[in-house]
Amino acid sequence: MKNALGREIPEYISGVAEVKVFAGAFDTPPSMNRQAPKVKTVHPTDSKMLDSLAEVFAKIPVTDGMTLSFHHHFRNGDGVVNMVLTTAAKLGLKNLKVALSSVFPVHAPLIEHAKNGVVTALDTNYMSGPVAKAVSQGLFATPVVMRTHGGRGRAIECGQLKIDVAFIAAPAADEYGNINGVQGPAACGSLGYAFPDAQYADYVVAVTDYMVEYPLSPVSIPQTRVDYVVKVDCVGDPKGIVSGTTRITKDPVGLKIADNAAKVIQAAGLIKAGFSFQTGAGGASLATAAVVRRMMEKDGVTGSFALGGITGYMVDMLEKGLFKKLIDVQGFDLEAIQSIAKNPNHLEVGADYYASPFNAGCAVNKLDAVILGATEIDTDFNVNVVTGSDGVIMGGSGGHSDAAAGAKVTIVVANLLRGRLPIIVDKVLTATTPGETIDVLVTERGIAINPRRTDLKEKILAAGLPVKDIQELKELAEKIAGAPKQIKTGEKIVAIVEYRDGTIIDVVRQVEE
Amino acid sequence: MDMKLRRSMLFIPGNNPGMLQNGGVFGADSVILDLEDAVAPSEKDAARFLIAHALRTVDYGCSEKVIRINPLDTFAAEDIKAVVPCHPDAILVPKVESAEDIHTAVQMIAAAEQPDQTPVKIIALLETPRGILEAYNIAKADPRVVALALGAEDYTAGLGAMRTKEGTEIFTARTILVNAAAAAGVQSIDTPYTDANDEEGLLADTELAKRLGFKGKLSINPRQIDVIHSVFNPSISDIDWAEQVIHAIRKAEAEGSGVASLNGKMVDLPIVNRAERILHLARLLGLIEGAK
Amino acid sequence: MASLVKIAQAGTLESSDIMITVAPGPQDSGIVIELESIVMAQYGEDIRLTLEKTVAEQDCNDIYIKALDRGALDCTIRARVLTALSRAGAVLKEEIL
Numbered sequence: 001m002k003n004a005l006g007r008e009i010p011e012y013i014s015g016v017a018e019v020k021v022f023a024g025a026f027d028t029p030p031s032m033n034r035q036a037p038k039v040k041t042v043h044p045t046d047s048k049m050l051d052s053l054a055e056v057f058a059k060i061p062v063t064d065g066m067t068l069s070f071h072h073h074f075r076n077g078d079g080v081v082n083m084v085l086t087t088a089a090k091l092g093l094k095n096l097k098v099a100l101s102s103v104f105p106v107h108a109p110l111i112e113h114a115k116n117g118v119v120t121a122l123d124t125n126y127m128s129g130p131v132a133k134a135v136s137q138g139l140f141a142t143p144v145v146m147r148t149h150g151g152r153g154r155a156i157e158c159g160q161l162k163i164d165v166a167f168i169a170a171p172a173a174d175e176y177g178n179i180n181g182v183q184g185p186a187a188c189g190s191l192g193y194a195f196p197d198a199q200y201a202d203y204v205v206a207v208t209d210y211m212v213e214y215p216l217s218p219v220s221i222p223q224t225r226v227d228y229v230v231k232v233d234c235v236g237d238p239k240g241i242v243s244g245t246t247r248i249t250k251d252p253v254g255l256k257i258a259d260n261a262a263k264v265i266q267a268a269g270l271i272k273a274g275f276s277f278q279t280g281a282g283g284a285s286l287a288t289a290a291v292v293r294r295m296m297e298k299d300g301v302t303g304s305f306a307l308g309g310i311t312g313y314m315v316d317m318l319e320k321g322l323f324k325k326l327i328d329v330q331g332f333d334l335e336a337i338q339s340i341a342k343n344p345n346h347l348e349v350g351a352d353y354y355a356s357p358f359n360a361g362c363a364v365n366k367l368d369a370v371i372l373g374a375t376e377i378d379t380d381f382n383v384n385v386v387t388g389s390d391g392v393i394m395g396g397s398g399g400h401s402d403a404a405a406g407a408k409v410t411i412v413v414a415n416l417l418r419g420r421l422p423i424i425v426d427k428v429l430t431a432t433t434p435g436e437t438i439d440v441l442v443t444e445r446g447i448a449i450n451p452r453r454t455d456l457k458e459k460i461l462a463a464g465l466p467v468k469d470i471q472e473l474k475e476l477a478e479k480i481a482g483a484p485k486q487i488k489t490g491e492k493i494v495a496i497v498e499y500r501d502g503t504i505i506d507v508v509r510q511v512e513e
Numbered sequence: 514m515d516m517k518l519r520r521s522m523l524f525i526p527g528n529n530p531g532m533l534q535n536g537g538v539f540g541a542d543s544v545i546l547d548l549e550d551a552v553a554p555s556e557k558d559a560a561r562f563l564i565a566h567a568l569r570t571v572d573y574g575c576s577e578k579v580i581r582i583n584p585l586d587t588f589a590a591e592d593i594k595a596v597v598p599c600h601p602d603a604i605l606v607p608k609v610e611s612a613e614d615i616h617t618a619v620q621m622i623a624a625a626e627q628p629d630q631t632p633v634k635i636i637a638l639l640e641t642p643r644g645i646l647e648a649y650n651i652a653k654a655d656p657r658v659v660a661l662a663l664g665a666e667d668y669t670a671g672l673g674a675m676r677t678k679e680g681t682e683i684f685t686a687r688t689i690l691v692n693a694a695a696a697a698g699v700q701s702i703d704t705p706y707t708d709a710n711d712e713e714g715l716l717a718d719t720e721l722a723k724r725l726g727f728k729g730k731l732s733i734n735p736r737q738i739d740v741i742h743s744v745f746n747p748s749i750s751d752i753d754w755a756e757q758v759i760h761a762i763r764k765a766e767a768e769g770s771g772v773a774s775l776n777g778k779m780v781d782l783p784i785v786n787r788a789e790r791i792l793h794l795a796r797l798l799g800l801i802e803g804a805k
Numbered sequence: 806m807a808s809l810v811k812i813a814q815a816g817t818l819e820s821s822d823i824m825i826t827v828a829p830g831p832q833d834s835g836i837v838i839e840l841e842s843i844v845m846a847q848y849g850e851d852i853r854l855t856l857e858k859t860v861a862e863q864d865c866n867d868i869y870i871k872a873l874d875r876g877a878l879d880c881t882i883r884a885r886v887l888t889a890l891s892r893a894g895a896v897l898k899e900e901i902l
Binding site: 529530531534558559562563565566567569570571 | 815816819820821822877878879880881883884885887888891892
Binding site: 252253255256259444445464480 | 534535538539572734735736739799
């Protein structure tokens with residue numbers, strides 16, 4: 001059956017209980033209650049401390065077919081996922097489902113586990129590295145479920161993603177399971193992506209390398225939800241954990257794009273008191289933030305909040321009074337960690353508060369502007385951030401679709417030509433974020449505005465910015481580079497792309513070797 | 514004087530395909546595709562092919578296409594043969610020291626031009642003490658010469674002085690060049706500001722150049738373009754003043770009086786010319802309405 | 806028929822460039838192309854065509870070309886091929902456009 005973007009979605013997909021197709025960004029309302037984990041009790045004399053992960057597996061017990069969940073706050077420095085899966089493999093467990101909010105190159109051992117049948121299903125919001133490539137080549141028999149950050153929170157709360165055991169990599173913990181992300185050698189800042197897991201999993205296990213005397217404070221994840229605590233030698237590589245930030249791009253073309261993107265925000269009349277802003281961590285997005293900052297400084301504007309993955313750059317803006325608050329779902333560097341630890345105006349929030357569409361209102365709804373990237377965008381403004389131009393999975397929505405839906409003005413910044421490849425296509429290979437939520441595309445050769453936004457178009461034209469029709473930009477790119485041939489993919493579905501509301505917006509098919 | 518706007522002239526390394534194909538996106542008034550300093554001796558041949566092809570296929574928008582060839586005593590001949598048939602707008606000749614140099618260049622260029630080709634203009638880059646001394650003769654040497662430009666890095670080396678940000682050591686060279694260009698009726702273009710990270714310094718240096726009478730500035734980084742344009746664009750007060758001047762002239766003509774005055778001062782021809790230039794520039798830049 | 810005297814190379818592995826190595830081929834071997842490209846699926850055929858065309862226009866009919874492409878545009882591919890041919894000793898025709 002076709003969904004609202006014209007994508008062909010099979011009626012039956014292995015591993016998906018009920019296939020609901022994307023009907024529009026705001027067209028599928030919720031129709032369920034939140035699910036509730038089993039109630040447990042702990043006797044006053046009970047200890048939660050276990051000596052090893054193997055003991056945890058025995059105690060719960062973890063059995064074949066269970067869903068184990070993990071957060072990705074340690075990014076490419078993570079050690080917990082591999083440790084847990086090694087334990088599972090040693091114990092001969094099979095058919096586990098791994099719900100890991102983002103997959104990085106460090107998670108490569110997952111490939112062996114998949115080949116050996118230890119792990120047969122994967123649920124994630126973003127994939128990079130060898131696992132992403134292997135998935136594209138057909139590693140799993142059951143399609144991988146790819147969600148948005150807000151959508152994962154929603155799926156956990158509403159019962160579509162039922163977690164048996166949540167293994168929470170804890171930078172610091174006490175013996176009763178209180179956890180925070182700001183102390184210990186593996187400090188990572190906000191633990192926002194672990195909040196839904198902690199609240200809704202049947203069993204929650206804190207895995208830490210840094211024990212603190214009871215009671216730990218501050219508390220991000222409370223003892224009331226944590227069943228067991230395991231101390232290991234090392235939960236992750238601090239160098240990999242705080243390496244998340246990119247530098248502001250030095251590429252002159254990227255800087256020009258950033259300049260124009262900031263001018264679009266200004267032309268839209270958004271840079272005034274109370275301004276709220278989110279930017280990705282990529283080089284061009286950061287460059288845009290830098291130009292926006294200069295505009296705010298020049299006009300003496302105090303913004304209300306900056307949102308999302310937080311970097312030292314945003315912390316500096318908070319400390320200089322350019323924003324009143326930071327809403328932090330993920331810290332990228334040391335400055336972000338230090339700031340969240342000591343500054344009461346730097347807030348730690350969960351993935352649900354950040355971006356879930358099925359609650360009484362998430363933070364992205366309050367955004368004035370967001371700057372996003374894209375691997376492809378089509379003439380309907382649909383954006384692909386899942387597959388690269390070669391059809392191989394190299395990303396995922398993360399917060400992309402969520403922020404795009406919530407923000408007043410959503411701007412995609414991209415080179416019109418990346419090397420030789422035109423970024424504008426007739427139909428994106430993998431639809432991730434629907435065009436109705438994308439307002440402006442800023443390239444180095446012109447700015448395209450979604451026809452839905454006649455209000456914006458007037459303002460941007462009045463500011464003297466170079467506006468072009470998106471079809472015109474596409475033709476310009478193809479005139480320069482030649483028209484690219486379409487990638488051929490196989491038949492087998494290797495991943496489904498779930499929109500934030502649980503409907504299926506597209507599928508990813510296998511790439512030929 | 515050639516009325517082509519040359520507020521910014523951006524150098525683009527001639528051996529870098531990525532930069533050659535993107536040269537037109539930065540909005541510089543001129544792009545200078547460089548065969549000289551940016552290209553190693555072993556890659557001059559490769560750069561000629563790249564630039565020849567770029568001239569024919571890359572859309573540089575409204576930017577004037579200028580080629581900086583190698584010095585006349587090295588590879589200039591091969592450079593000219595390779596690029597002139599591809600219709601550049603101008604050739605930037607480095608290390609020009611005499612009117613003779615211009616004649617040599619003109620001969621080579623004319624020989625390489627195709628029958629119906631618009632004559633390629635020449636911009637002389639003065640980079641030596643002798644070049645500065647001969648500035649007027651160089652500017653007058655041929656109608657193809659439309660501008661003189663200053664290359665301060667080599668010039669200060671020729672002086673045996675240290676190149677500094679505030680530029681006292683090139684002050685005289687700057688004023689001589691501006692004067693010679695004005696006397697000869699050609700444009701004057703200032704030397705590039707080489708610290709690409711120092712925006713404040715660039716602004717100060719460009720403002721000085723404008724005050725001295727330069728019409729534009731060479732640039733070594735696209736990030737500099739906006740700052741340079743902001744300095745050379747007429748300001749609102751410039752435009753207001755110019756409009757008042759023209760109004761005063763018109764009023765005097767209508768009243769049949771011979772002399773116009775503004776704010777108690779006589780408005781004579783040089784003032785009118787300056788006012789007209791400002792309004793012309795303002796119209797070109799779309800700052801005011803009116804025929805361009 | 807322009808013939809190559811030796812092996813020669815032009816271009817780099819930088820983004821938007823293409824590294825071309827040309828070598829004279831044995832009599833009647835034809836135009837043999839070995840191509841690697843970061844945009845093989847989308848532009849592989851186009852690149853091959855451009856390589857063949859550029860070389861054929863110069864009457865180099867027995868030639869081996871190795872091309873490592875990093876997303877070069879046609880004009881860059883042509884320029885690099887002509888440079889390599891020239892360095893290999895081929896006498897190039899006046900450019901026809």
